[in-house]
Amino acid sequence: MTSEFSGQDAELVAWRKQKRAELLAWRASFSGEDRHRANEMVLDRVYWLLRSNRTRVAGFYWPFRGEIDVLPLMHRFLAEGGTAALPVVVGRGQPLSFRHWEPGFPMAAGVFGIPYPAESRVVVPDTLVVPVVGYDDCCYRLGYGGGYYDRTLAVAEPKPLRIGIGFASLRLDTIVPQRYDVPMDYIVTEAETIRRAVGDDADVSLA
Template identity: 45%
Template sequence: MKSGARNQAFAARKAAFAAGQGQAAEILADFLAPHSGRALAGYMPMRTEIDPLPAMAAHVGTVGVPVIIGEGQPLRFREWSPGCAMVPGAFGALIPPEGAWVTPEVLIVPLVGFDRRGYRLGYGGGFYDRTLEGLRARGPVLAVGFAFSAQEMPEVPIEATDQPLDVIVTERGVITV
């Protein structure tokens, strides 16, 4: 079921990407503003992913980006700032080659599809589910899905290991779950 849903969501995301992201980054930055001073982790957008970089750059506080340590492992986050040195990491995502590790209190999560229950459809590797599970075991973390509104699905197929998001931000606004 997830494979078919993922194909539909990729097509919707591709079409939305071609149309432009509108005010999505500004809406995300406004949403994150009350969380200034908290450690934030975002992501380096790839292909047709919506771009969180302007919101990450506007954040007052430490910002990290994901580093894939290995298959079946949770993500770690290395400190990032606009203009810092970057190298290709696993799956081609850019990562800082060195720097401090960050434990995020707020996590911007990329996705392929989402529903209003807060569930996300990812790429299938389970990296963010493992990461959120581990972070939540340590204490509170705010999981913010960032996507085009066209990526919304009536219901994401879920498994017992899927971790829900707390909120989803799109170019149309904030969806609280």
């Protein structure tokens, strides 16, 4: 993909930083009944994907800074016999690790104070549910800028199903993907589910 930023890394970093700040400010202001309704619609769509792809071990996240609250989905997934996991930052520049989580497990505070299971076993998710700060129609995700998920997905074996989730208003025309950006298999919002076609740049929007 060509763009005005090609070969201009410093400008791209500055542009992403600006967009990230704008989107995070909007997400923090989105509240009330509209947020609650959108959250439920996203979780219903993700639940359908977990079921249809026969997910057994799902990596979720602990909601932070106005992200989609996946805790109700985690409880629903557990109630139907699935195994839930939460990410752990092992170290700067390192891929994430995922630890088994259930209600009542002892938790510790990780990076930015985000809780993670303190003593549980490491598991390998076959599906990852990943929050987005922004996204585009090619299923590329704009995150917080740390690169943790990109590094994790780049080395993951076997490759997990990748589901990025967020609100429809976080959509960008493009995040200007670079060689290190790993696309999601799906982007799920309250408005639609976008599927990235395997081996093709074309994407399909599902009802």
